Amino acid sequence: MARADTLARARTLDRPELAYLVRFPTADGTRDMDLTWAELARDTDWVTARLREHGLGAGQRALLTTSGFEGFWCHAVIGALRALKVTYGIAEAMGWDHRRTSVFHRELAPHAVIGLSAQTLEGLAGTADIGEMFRSTSVVLARPAAVPPLRAVGVSAGVFSAVGPALALECPERNGAHVNAAEWRVGERDGQLTVAAGDGRASLLTETPLGVAGHVTTARCGCGSEDPRVLLAEAN
Template identity: 80%
Template sequence: MARADTLARARELDRPDLAYLVRFPAADGMRETDLSWAQIARDTAWITDRLRGHGLTAGERAVLTASGFEGFWCHAMIGALRSLRVTYGIAEAMGWDHRRTSVFHRELRPQAMIGLSAETLEGLSGTADIAQMFRQTRLLLARPAAVPVLRGAGVPAFLISAVGPALALECPERSGAHVNAAEWRVGERDGQLSVAAGEGRGSALPETPLGIAGRVITARCACGSEDPRVLFAQADQLSSARS
């Protein structure tokens, strides 16, 4: 049977609705929630709009640094890059793979670096000048502990962070990281962030304290988005959210 015929037959098979079982750190230990293929499709559409808002367009290039256990947002991010027709390379977010990030950056000359971690920057700092390396990269979406390192080097990084099972992405206004309001409810109590499944999520997740210091802004953003924005209190308090 030809490959095309095999793929056509495969598309006719029943596909389980469950895509991932997401495990994430909460204030009282690890928690779990389901993630369906339909939810991934909606997450992909939301991320696509977020990246488009940063000016990422067809024909440009990106480097994504992520780990296998981050598939709950990485899968949607890859889908968004494909939807925008952006060429991308993938490196591990752990520090031991910083050389792959360096090679992709040198060979692809990307317009976007997505998911940069403090561990990657620490590895790169031994062989490169961070400020010089990323000065020409138009869009840098970095994790909470990496943002102050980059900004301290004069590189205007934006924030990307897991907030429990949700993903937060900072817009060009740099006034907090947006969370998709159609899918998630983010809140705060006594200076600590919480997350719950929104009405459109379709999977049950009650309000879950995350043990992350921060606050939530619900006012309309200057970028035009009605999605709430998360402001993190201190980067070192977000080490559990970087996974």
């Protein structure tokens, strides 16, 4: 049977609602939460809109650095890149794979690099000038620990971070990383972030301390978004 026929047959099969079992750290240990295909589709739509605000569009190229266990966060990013018709390459976010990040960056000349980690930067530092490498990249979204060293060498890096089971993405305003208000409720208690599931999520998650230092602002962002923004202590 041809591959096209196999895929067509596969589309007719029943698919369970569950897409992923999300495991994430909290202040009191790890928690598990179901992620359905419908929720993943909504998450993908939200990420698509956020990346469009950064100017990503058809014909551009992107580099995503991620690890396999982050599938439930990064699947939405991959879906967004596909929706925007952005060609992308993927490198492991662990430091041992920094050479692949370097090769993809050189060969793709990407418009955007998403998910840069401090470990990747540490690996690259021995072989490249980080500032020279990324200053010419139009969009750099990095994990919190990687943001200060990038900004220190003149790279206008925004924040890309998990906030418990949610994903936070900083807009071009650089005033904190947005979290989808339609899906999650983020807050703070004693200088630590908390997260709870919105009414539309399949799994119940009451207000949960994450053990992550940060601040939440609900003021309207300069980009026009009403989504809350988290300002992570590690990224400043």
